[in-house]
Amino acid sequence: MTETPHSDRKMLESLVCPVTHAPLAYDAAHQELVSKAAGLAFPIRGGIPIMLVDEARQLD
Template sequence: MVRVSIALLKDRGSGIGKTLSEILVCPLSKQPLRYCEETNTLISDSIGVSFPIKNGIPCLVPNDGKILEDDHPKKPDNDVDSSTAKKD
């Protein structure tokens, strides 16, 4: 078990390892989390909450999460092109 933990946290100096980010999900919505290099946080786009990473360890306790403000960087929406979207 220790070997697995060491392997997952091996790249902690450069943010969060890709393998670890693929495994982690939001503790509230159970949806995938996105890593934001700018703020060194894991973001749940589904509910708009960010979770800090302290000393390379993701803090996924619901009380540690912070609600995102409108000025926080958001994931671009590739599914709908705003220039071609129909407006009612």
Template sequence: MDKKLLNIIACPICNKKLNFDLIRKELICEFDSVAFPIKDGIPILLRDSSYPIKKR
């Protein structure tokens, strides 16, 4: 994931910073405990595409 892009994009639900999970290849919003998939290198930042994650 491009670090410049990570500095620009935000969670579409709460507008907070997203973290990149290198192992799962997804973007994580720790605040909302949701993940957003990355398909073919493109982050899918739609509410409907998010899925819940366990708090870490």
């Protein structure tokens, strides 16, 4: 897996959860944006965050 450039990481960190509007945490190991407030992890595919609830996975 490749490292996310600093500017891309800053962009990812500026996104908010589409459900709760709370901040998201970037999980580089899983290539996801995690919303602890909603209990969801949104995938990043090809460098593009997929911010659709139907595409998110439930956190344990």
